[in-house]
Amino acid sequence: MYLEYTVTSAMRDSSLRPTTSHIVAVSNRTRLRVVSREMEVYSDERNVFTVVPARKEVYLADRIPGGDSERIAGVPLLRDGLLSRCSVISCGDVAGTADKSIVLHTTDTGPFAKTIAIVYNRDAAMIRSIGIRYDAGEIASIDMRFTRVNYHYADTVPVGPVSTLVLNADGTFLPKYDGYRLIDVREKDYHGGR
Secondary structure, three states: OEEEEEEEEEEOOOOOOOEEEEEEEEEOOOOEEEEOOOOEEEEOOOEEEEEEHHHOEEEEEEOOOOOHHHHHOOHHHHHHHHHHHEEEEEEEEOOOOOEEEEEEEEOOOOOOEEEEEEEEEOOOOEEEEEEEEEOOOOEEEEEEEEEEEEOOOOOOOOOOOHHHHOEOOOOOEOHHHOOOEEEEOOOOOOOOOO
């Protein structure tokens, strides 16, 4: 799967400017690569490396079982109960397009999503955007706009252990990450991942 999208987050404090990230995510059943200006994530069957350039840090974590293709597309969020706690406010065609707009309202209390607006394009068979509005908490809204989606994309998914994208064979950083700090947050022992 290939996804290219932007995420814009707005805070409740209007003195803080909204932040926008452009994200490219490529995945298959066992591999994941997510790249944005703020971070890079590489995942395989064993490990997840998260590179945070602004802090010159690389986090190493255990991979959580499950399909990465579903995870980056937000399927667990919808499948694992959110939709069961929603009612449809409106559903209809967007005039002059092949888009359908669906607006949902959640029954959750607290700092959870209150309104979710989804725009789906029937011709392209893809979600164009998801807008989430919150009634409480620091985040006021999150808007995701998908510009490219290819469910059958197979190119440039990392091949071999993802550790080779960050570390040399001796466990030191590749020159690209010279000066970075490795933070190991795995629950199990690491045996080189090779």
